[in-house]
Amino acid sequence: MSQSSFTERNLPVLFPLPAVIFIALLMVFPVLYTLFLSFTNWNLTSGMPAKIVGFDSYLRVLTEPRFLDAVARTFYFTVFAVIIEVVLGVTIALILNRAFVGKSIAKLLLLLPLVATPVAVGIVFNLFYDPTIGLANFVLSSLGLPQGHWISSDSTVIPSLILVDVWQWTPMITLIVLAGLASLSDEPVEAARVDGASEWQILRYVTIPMVMPVILTAMILRLIDALKTFDIIFAMTGGGPGYASETLNIMGFKYSFEYFRMGQSAVVLVALFLIVFMCSLAIMKARASAEN
Amino acid sequence: MRKILVTSVAVLSSLCISGGAMAQAKSGEIRVLLANHPYGELIKQSIPQFEKQSGIKVNVESLQESQLTQKLTTEFATKSSTVDVFMTRPLQEGKMFAKNGWYAPLTAYDFADYPKNIMGAASFGGKPYIVPLVTEWQVLYYRKDLLQQAGIKVPTNFTELEAAAQKLNSEAVAGIASRGKGAAAVTQLSSYVYNYGGQYLDKGTAVFDSKAAVDALRFYGKLLGTYGPKGVTSMSWENIMPLFQAGKVAMWTDASVFLGQIIDPSKTQVPVENFGIANFPAGPKTNAPFIVSSWGMSVAQQSKKKDLAMKFLDWATSKEMAIKGMVGNITMARSSVWSDEVVLSKINPGLIETRTFAAKNGTPVDRPYMSAVGEARDLIGELIIESINTKGTSANLEKMAKDKVNQVNGLLKDTGEYGK
Numbered sequence: 001m002s003q004s005s006f007t008e009r010n011l012p013v014l015f016p017l018p019a020v021i022f023i024a025l026l027m028v029f030p031v032l033y034t035l036f037l038s039f040t041n042w043n044l045t046s047g048m049p050a051k052i053v054g055f056d057s058y059l060r061v062l063t064e065p066r067f068l069d070a071v072a073r074t075f076y077f078t079v080f081a082v083i084i085e086v087v088l089g090v091t092i093a094l095i096l097n098r099a100f101v102g103k104s105i106a107k108l109l110l111l112l113p114l115v116a117t118p119v120a121v122g123i124v125f126n127l128f129y130d131p132t133i134g135l136a137n138f139v140l141s142s143l144g145l146p147q148g149h150w151i152s153s154d155s156t157v158i159p160s161l162i163l164v165d166v167w168q169w170t171p172m173i174t175l176i177v178l179a180g181l182a183s184l185s186d187e188p189v190e191a192a193r194v195d196g197a198s199e200w201q202i203l204r205y206v207t208i209p210m211v212m213p214v215i216l217t218a219m220i221l222r223l224i225d226a227l228k229t230f231d232i233i234f235a236m237t238g239g240g241p242g243y244a245s246e247t248l249n250i251m252g253f254k255y256s257f258e259y260f261r262m263g264q265s266a267v268v269l270v271a272l273f274l275i276v277f278m279c280s281l282a283i284m285k286a287r288a289s290a291e292n
Numbered sequence: 293m294r295k296i297l298v299t300s301v302a303v304l305s306s307l308c309i310s311g312g313a314m315a316q317a318k319s320g321e322i323r324v325l326l327a328n329h330p331y332g333e334l335i336k337q338s339i340p341q342f343e344k345q346s347g348i349k350v351n352v353e354s355l356q357e358s359q360l361t362q363k364l365t366t367e368f369a370t371k372s373s374t375v376d377v378f379m380t381r382p383l384q385e386g387k388m389f390a391k392n393g394w395y396a397p398l399t400a401y402d403f404a405d406y407p408k409n410i411m412g413a414a415s416f417g418g419k420p421y422i423v424p425l426v427t428e429w430q431v432l433y434y435r436k437d438l439l440q441q442a443g444i445k446v447p448t449n450f451t452e453l454e455a456a457a458q459k460l461n462s463e464a465v466a467g468i469a470s471r472g473k474g475a476a477a478v479t480q481l482s483s484y485v486y487n488y489g490g491q492y493l494d495k496g497t498a499v500f501d502s503k504a505a506v507d508a509l510r511f512y513g514k515l516l517g518t519y520g521p522k523g524v525t526s527m528s529w530e531n532i533m534p535l536f537q538a539g540k541v542a543m544w545t546d547a548s549v550f551l552g553q554i555i556d557p558s559k560t561q562v563p564v565e566n567f568g569i570a571n572f573p574a575g576p577k578t579n580a581p582f583i584v585s586s587w588g589m590s591v592a593q594q595s596k597k598k599d600l601a602m603k604f605l606d607w608a609t610s611k612e613m614a615i616k617g618m619v620g621n622i623t624m625a626r627s628s629v630w631s632d633e634v635v636l637s638k639i640n641p642g643l644i645e646t647r648t649f650a651a652k653n654g655t656p657v658d659r660p661y662m663s664a665v666g667e668a669r670d671l672i673g674e675l676i677i678e679s680i681n682t683k684g685t686s687a688n689l690e691k692m693a694k695d696k697v698n699q700v701n702g703l704l705k706d707t708g709e710y711g712k
Contacts, residue, residue, distance in 0.1 A: 044369055045663035046707045047391030130531075131522035132466075132540050152523025241525040242474055242677045257362040258666040260388065 031273065037266035044260035053263070061267040066243060067251070070268075074247040074275070077158055078226040081165045086219055088166065089173025094203070096174065097181045107178075110171045118168065122235030125164045126151070129236075151237050154244040161245060164232055169225070173218045180214030181207070216287040220280055227276045248272040321349040322376040322600050325364065328356050329587060330552065330622045331426055332379055335608050338616070342607050348600050361385050368394045368594070375592045376601040377608070382413040382422050382588050387709075388663040389590075395421035396591040396598060398605075405611070405626045409656040410585045422588035423609040424625035426617075428547040429583035429650035430483040430572045430658075431642075433554060437566040438465065438542045449574040450487070450511060453543075457519040460542035467519030469532045469541045470512070472680050474673025475666070476528035479658040480546055481676060482582050484508040487575025492660040492672070496712040498700035500660075500672060501693035504577065509689060513679025525677045537561060545572060548647070549586065551640060552621035569642035571649045583647075583654035585625050623647065664703040671696045 007014065038057060042050035061067050096106060113121075128135050129150035137147040150160045188210065192202050208215075230249045233239065239246035239254065246254070248268055255265035326332035332354055339350050355363060360379065367373035369392070380389065389395050397419045403411060406424055414422035432453075434446060442460055447453040453468070461467030471477035478492075485491065490505030492498065499505070516524045521535055529550060535541045537560035548569075555564045572581035589609055591601045607613070614624040618635040623643060629635055630647070660668040675693055678686050686692075704710035 043706070044365060044392060045388050045703075047388070047393075047663070132535055133538055147522075149523050152526035157526075237526065240474055242674055254666075254670075257365070258358070258670075259664065260365065260666070 034266045034269055034273075037263055038270045040263045040266075042262040043264075044262065050263065057263045057267045061264050062271075066246075067268065067271075069243065070246050070248050070251045071271070071275070073158065073245065074227060074249075074272075077162060077165075077229065077247060078223065080159075081162045081169075081226050081229075082219060082222050084162065084166050085170045085173050085222055086215065089170045089218070090177050090208075090215060092170070092174045093177035093181060094207075096178055110174060112171075113168045114171050114175075116168065118231035119235040121164065121168055122232045126236050129160060151245070152241060154241060157237060157241065157245045161233055161236060164236070165226065165229065168232070169222060173215075173222060176218040176221075177211060177214055180211045184210050212290045213287055216283060216290055220283045220287070223283060224276055224280055227279065228272070248275070320347055320600065321351060322595075322597055322604055323351045323374050324353070324604065325360060325375055325378040326352060326354045327360050327379045327587065328354050329379070329426070330549075330620065331587065331617050331624075334617055334620065334622070335613070338613065342604065346603055346607070348603060350604065357381065364389075364394075368392065368592070371594070373592060373594055376595040376597055377589065377591055377604050379425070380422060380588055380590050382424070382585055383657060383659055383661055384665055386413060386416070386422060386588075387661070387665075390416035390421055391663060391707075394593055396593045396595065396601075397421055398423065398591065400602070401605075405628050407625070407627055407651065409583075410625055412656060413585060413661070414588055422585075422590050423605060424585035424588045425609065426549070426585065426587045427583060427623055427625045427647075428549040428586045429647060429654055430480065430545060430581040431548045431551075431646045432570045432572055433536065433544040433546065433551075434568045434570065435539075435542050435562070435566055436568045439568075446568065446570045447543075447573045448571070450484075450576065453573045454511075454515060457515055457543065461519040465539070466521040466535070466541045468515055468543045468545070469521050469524065469527070469535065470516060470545045471528050471532065472516050472520065472524035472676065473526055473528045473531075474677055475669035476673075477676045478660075478669045478672045479582070481508070481512050481672075482655070482658045483545070483572050483580075484512050484575065486580045486582070486655045487572075487578055489575070489577030492668075493662065493700075493704075496662075496704060496709055498660065498668075498697040498704070500675075500700075501690070501697040506690055506693050508575070509675055509679045509693070510684035510686075512676065512684070513682065513686070514684030517680045517683035520680070525680050547586070548623055548643060548650075551643060555640075569640070569646060571646050578653075580653050580655045581650055582656075582658035583650040584656060584658045588625075660700065662700075662704055662709055663707045667703055668700045671699050 039052055039054060040050040041053045041057060092110070096103065131137055131147065131149055131152055134150070136150060140147050149156055151157045184207070188206050189202055192206050197205070228249055229247065230253070233245055233247060233250055234253070237245045239250040249272060252265050252268040252272065255261050255268055326335060336352055336354060339352060342348070343350055361381070361384070364375065364378055364380075367375060368389075380386065398421060399419060401420065401423060403420055410424050410427065411420065414420055414424055432447070438460055439446065439456070444456050444459060445452075447456045457467035459467070471480045482492065485500065485505050485508040488504040488508035488511070490500065490502050490508055492500050492505075521527065521532070521541060529546055532541065532544060532546070533550065533553065536544050536554065539562045551569055554560065555567055557564050572579065589605055591598060591605055595601050611626060611628060614626045614629045615632055615635055617624045618629050618632070619638045621640060621643065630644070636644070659665055660672070662668060675689065675696060678692060679689060701710060
C-alpha cells in the first residue's frame, strides 16, 4: 500500500520531476549564476578574489561606447539578416510548393547549407571574400565591376556577414513555411478562385494570411538565433576589423576569455539575455494577434 | 561444460590482469596540454618514446594558442584542473598566471643553458616558473627575384624599406605586407616602435603616445596603407602567408618562426630559392627588433603528480629534443644548440645570421608586458587600424594615442601593476 499509493498520490509531481530537475540544473542555474557574476568584480588579471560590488560593473559596461556600438551592431545584423531570410525563405517556399520536375532534388539541395558546420562555412567564405586571391573579387573583376573589400572594411563587414547568414539560414525558413503550406486546406484557395480572384490576390489575401502564424514562428526561431550569432562571426572576423563586427555575444566572449573580466562579461551577457527575451516576447505577442 | 568453465576462467583472469595493468598505469599517468605549434607537434610525435623510457602514461591534448589559454584559465580559475604540464606563452599570459599562483616554481631546474634576457620573462619575484622553449625575432622576408628585377638591394633601413616597397608595389603584387589586424599587429609593430626610439611601456607606465612611438605608428600605417595588400587591416600572419606564397607580396616583416612554413615546397607557388630572409631594417634611432621567448613549458601548481610532471618537463625541454626541433627549423631557446655541429649543417643559414644580430641588439619583449595584455593589445590595435586606414596621415592619431595610453594606464592600475 505504502509505496504504490505514495507514487499514485504524487503522480502529477513525479512525472515532470526529471524534466524540472534537468531544466533547473542546465538552464536556470547558469542564467542565475551569470546574473550573480554580473554583480561581482571578478577579474582574473588582477589576481584578487572576486568581491560583490553591486551595480558597479553595470555602470562601467553600460556607459562604454563600445557596448552601445555592440548593441547597435547586434540589431543591425539581426534585423537585416532576418528580414532578408524571411522574404527569401517564404518566396522560395511558395515556389517549391508548386509541383514541378526536380522538386525533390531542389529540396535536397536546399538542405545542404543547413547541415554545414558554421565554422567550416566561415572559413570557406573567408577564402571566398579574400580581397586579393578570393573568388568574390575575381568574379566581380571578370564582370568588369569594381572589387569589394568584403570583411576587411568597416563599412562592408556586417553586410558580408549577413550574406553568409542568409546563405546558411534561409533554407530553414523555407522548410518550416513549406511544412505550414502543406498543412493548409485547399478549400479557401479554391473558393477564392471560383470567385474570380487573381493568383496575386489569392496569394496576398488567402495563402499568406493563413500561413502567417507559421512564418512568425519561423521568424522567432531565426531571430533568437540571429541575435545570439557567434560561430560565423567569430570564425570569420573575430569581431574585426577593429571592433567593426563585434556583436554583444562576441564582446561577452572577448571580455571573458581575452580580457578575463568575468564580472563585466556577465553584464554583457545579461544584457544580451534581456534583449533576446524582450524581442521574443514582442514577436510572440504579434503571433498571438495574427492567429486571432 | 568444462570447456565453458575454462574459457570463462581464462576470460575473467585476463580481465583481472588488464584491470590490474590499468590500475598500475593510472598511478603513473599525467595530463599534458600542448599548443598547435611545430614544437608541440614534435613533442607529441615523440611521446611514445618517452612513455617507453619512463613508464609514465601521457594523456596529451593539443589546442590552438588562444584556446589553450582559455582552457587553462577556465580550469585553473575554477580549481577543477587535472592538468600537470602545459605549454605557455610567457609574455602573453605569464604575469596573469604567476599572479594567480598557477605555475609551480621550478627552483630545481638547471637554467644555465638559457640566455639571461629571456629568463627575465620566465621568472617572477626572482623565481623561475617557465622553461623557455622557442625564441623568435622579427625579420624581413623578401622575394629575391623581384628585388633583382627592380634593381634594388635588400633594404637595411626604413628609408630604403619604403623606397623598395614603393618600387615593388604594383596592381598584381603588394610592395610590402605586415600584420594589420589590430591586436595581432601589436607584436609586429613593436620593432618599428623600438627602431624609432619608442616603447609600449616604461617602468609600468604606458608611453606609446611619445613622439617616437606615434612616428612609428604613422610610418607603419603609411607603409601598409599605401603599399600593403588589400584588406590588410583584417590580416594576421595566417592571411599574409598564403599571399606571400602565391607571389602576391614582395616583402614581409614578421616573426622568424615562419621561415620553415614559407619555404615548404608543397605549399608555395613561388620557387623556394626566390625567398630571402634578412635582418629587420634599422629605424631613424636604432635597430633593436624584438627577440622573445614565444613559448615555454610549465608545471601546474595544483598538479598532484609533480614528480612525474617534472620528469616529463625535463624530457620535453632537454637538449636532445631541442636539437630535434632545430633540425626542423624550429628556433629553440637553449643557447648550446645554436653551436651544435649537426644543427649548423642542417638549419637555414639566414636564421643563424638574423638570430645572431637580434640576440646581440634586440629587445626582449614584443608587446605591452602586463597582466591585462589582451585588452591592451586591442587598444593599441585601434591605433594601428586608424593609422593604416589613413595611410599614416590621421590628424587624430596623437589624441587617440593619449586616450589609449590613459586606458592602458587604467588597466595597469586595476591590476596593481602601475608604475612597477
